[in-house]
Structure formats: structure tokens, C-alpha cells
Amino acid sequence: MTLLRQALYANVIFTALTALAALVFAAPLAEEFEVATWVMVAAGAGLLAWAALVWVFARRDPASRQEAWLVIAGDELWVIAVIVLLAAFPDALSDSGKLILAILTIVVAGLASAQLLGLRKLRDQDPIN
Numbered sequence: 001m002t003l004l005r006q007a008l009y010a011n012v013i014f015t016a017l018t019a020l021a022a023l024v025f026a027a028p029l030a031e032e033f034e035v036a037t038w039v040m041v042a043a044g045a046g047l048l049a050w051a052a053l054v055w056v057f058a059r060r061d062p063a064s065r066q067e068a069w070l071v072i073a074g075d076e077l078w079v080i081a082v083i084v085l086l087a088a089f090p091d092a093l094s095d096s097g098k099l100i101l102a103i104l105t106i107v108v109a110g111l112a113s114a115q116l117l118g119l120r121k122l123r124d125q126d127p128i129n
Contacts, residue, residue, distance in 0.1 A: 011071065012054050026041045079112070083105075
């Protein structure tokens with residue numbers, strides 16, 4: 001299994017687990033984050049849809065570089081959006097909510113980096129594509 005495929009599957013697992021936690025524990029997490037429950041449910045549903053899309057991409061043989069770039073772009077968009085949220089709206093979340101979101105975002109950035117490294121390894125193995 002290539003590094004790219006491993007990184008994509010790691011993304012699927014992490015995102016799906018995060019989504020399921022947000023959905024199953026929506027009410028207590030919403031209270032902890034100091035947001036409405038529907039926000040947690042919407043985040044969980046969106047993350048579950050993203051995990052499903054990444055899973056479809058990860059299963060392709062061979063892996064599509066364009067789809068991998070889409071996943072990397074989506075992960076980077078998440079990182080940027082969280083940075084903007086935390087900087088522009090410092091009172092939008094509780095302190096523990098900010099910490100949890102920051103930790104999740106660091107993992108997402110790491111996954112994007114692993115996916116990018118996987119793409120580069122593929123390019124080095126097949127420089128024509």
C-alpha cells in the first residue's frame with residue numbers, strides 16, 4: 001500500500017471517528033464547546049460526508065492524483081477556517097472547545113502533510129504524471 005493510500009485511509013478513520021463522536025455526543029459536546037446542539041450535529045454530519053468522500057477516493061486503484069489534491073485542499077481549507085474562526089471570533093467557543101478544535105486541526109494538518117508527501121513519492125516514482 002502506498003503512503004498516499006495509507007494517509008488517505010488514516011484521514012477516513014480520523015474523520016469518521018470525529019464525526020461519530022460529534023453525532024453521538026452532540027448535546028454534551030455542544031455544552032462543553034458552548035455552542036448550539038445543531039452546530040455539533042451539522043459538524044458531525046459534514047465530517048461524516050467528508051469521510052465517505054475520502055474513502056471513495058482512497059479505494060481507487062490507482063489513486064487519482066487530482067482527487068488526492070482535492071482532499072489536501074479540503075484539509076487545508078479546514079485548517080485555515082479554524083484559524084480564522086479562532087482569531088476573528090475569540091469568544092465563539094469555550095476555552096476547552098478552542099483547545100479540542102486546535103488539537104483536531106493539528107491532526108488534520110498532519111494528515112494533509114502525509115498525503116502531500118505520498119503524492120510527492122508517487123511523482124518521484126513516475127515523473128511523467
